[in-house]
Amino acid sequence: xxxxxxxPKYLVxxxxxxxxxxxxxxxxxxxxxxxxxxxxxxxxxxxxxxNKELIINETVPNRFSPKSPDKAHLNLHINSLELGDSAVxxxxxxxxxxxxxxxxxxxxRLTVL
Amino acid sequence: xxxxxxLDSQVPVFEEAPVELRCNYSSSVSVYLxxxxxxxxQGLQLLLKYLSGSTLVESINGFEAEFNKxxxxxxxxxxxxxxxxxxxxxxxxxxSLGYALNFGKGTSLLVTP
Numbered sequence: 001x002x003x004x005x006x007x008p009k010y011l012v013x014x015x016x017x018x019x020x021x022x023x024x025x026x027x028x029x030x031x032x033x034x035x036x037x038x039x040x041x042x043x044x045x046x047x048x049x050x051n052k053e054l055i056i057n058e059t060v061p062n063r064f065s066p067k068s069p070d071k072a073h074l075n076l077h078i079n080s081l082e083l084g085d086s087a088v089x090x091x092x093x094x095x096x097x098x099x100x101x102x103x104x105x106x107x108x109r110l111t112v113l
Numbered sequence: 114x115x116x117x118x119x120l121d122s123q124v125p126v127f128e129e130a131p132v133e134l135r136c137n138y139s140s141s142v143s144v145y146l147x148x149x150x151x152x153x154x155q156g157l158q159l160l161l162k163y164l165s166g167s168t169l170v171e172s173i174n175g176f177e178a179e180f181n182k183x184x185x186x187x188x189x190x191x192x193x194x195x196x197x198x199x200x201x202x203x204x205x206x207x208x209s210l211g212y213a214l215n216f217g218k219g220t221s222l223l224v225t226p
Contacts, residue, residue, distance in 0.1 A: 004156070033213070041201055043157075043216040056213050090156055099164060100147050100207040100214055104156030 003027050006091050006105040013081060014113055020077045021108045023091030031055075032074035033102065034066060035090040043090070049074055050096065081112045115140040115206045117187075119217035126224055128196055134189040134220045136204035144206050146187040147214065148178055151201040160202070163187060174198075199224045 004025045013019055025032065033056075034046040047066040048056035054066070063079045078085060088109045092102040120135040138144055145164050149157040161172040168180040178189045187204060201221050205214040 041151075041219045041221075043203065043219075045213050045215070048213055092156075100145050100162055100205070101159055102149075102157070102214060104158070106154070106156045 002105075004091055004093055004103050004105040006089075006108045008108060009106065010109050010111075012111045012113065015081055015083060017081050018077070018079045019081060019110070020075055021089055021091075021110070022073070022075045023105060024073050025091075025093040025103070026072065027093055027095070027103060029093040029095045029103070030071055031094045031096055032068065032071070033092040033094075034074065034076050035092060035104075037088040037090060037107070039087070047074075047076075078110075081110075083112050086110055086112045115142075115144060115208060116215055117146075117204045117206050117217040119204050119220050121220050122218065123221045123223065126194055126222065128224055128226050129193045131192050132190065132194050132198075132222065134202050134204075134222065136187045136189065136217060138185050138187060138204075138206050140185075140206065145208075146178075146180060147205040147207065148172075148176070148187075148189050149203045149205060149216070151203065151219075153200070157203060160189075194222070194224045196224050196226065198222060 031050045033048045049068045052068045065077045068074045088107040091105040094102045117138045126132045147162045148160040150160045151157045161170045163180045171177045201219045204217040
């Protein structure tokens with residue numbers, strides 16, 4: 001059973017399109033995250049939700065909109081895709097009491113043509 | 114803001130040789146420090162962490178890291194590496210709430226026979 005699962009794993013699309021990446025965790029954690037990893041493998045946090053409430057919103061274009069329907073799911077919707085959005089997007093989860101112990105999904109590789 | 118600097122982007126090493134991956138942090142307050150490992154085409158996994166107490170922390174697969182407050186470092190070491198240790202290693206720092214990790218730029222460890 002995959003603890004943090006993301007779909008799709010690969011996504012190839014044209015500039016200007018809108019796409020979504022879904023994330024689900026079955027660990028019972030109360031906090032979920034989206035991270036972006038660029039081509040140089042640099043990881044940067046984008047958003048964090050705790051019990052469906054947005055608690056971290058880094059400097060991310062407002063074309064990116066996270067949605068947490070419940071605490072086991074955190075989806076990422078991207079409007080008007082740009083070339084620079086090409087990256088691997090990682091979902092992660094953690095339990096509040098376990099500082100810094102994030103469980104990552106396998107990543108979703110987005111390629112914008 | 115708390116941040117970490119990984120001093121080496123790539124570290125090539127022969128199998129069974131010792132290795133040290135360097136990480137320095139910047140923070141004026143208490144820090145929580147972590148090492149994560151990313152195997153090819155996978156998400157990140159927690160390798161070890163320092164929250165408080167003993168400054169030497171160990172992982173189950175033979176890695177260890179030492180928190181050095183005077184040198185603001187948290188270097189990762191292994192006395193004898195295996196081919197299977199080939200991966201990207203990320204140092205990370207968390208705030209006291211643990212809601213976000215700030216990652217370093219990663220060190221690519223390449224172990225060759």
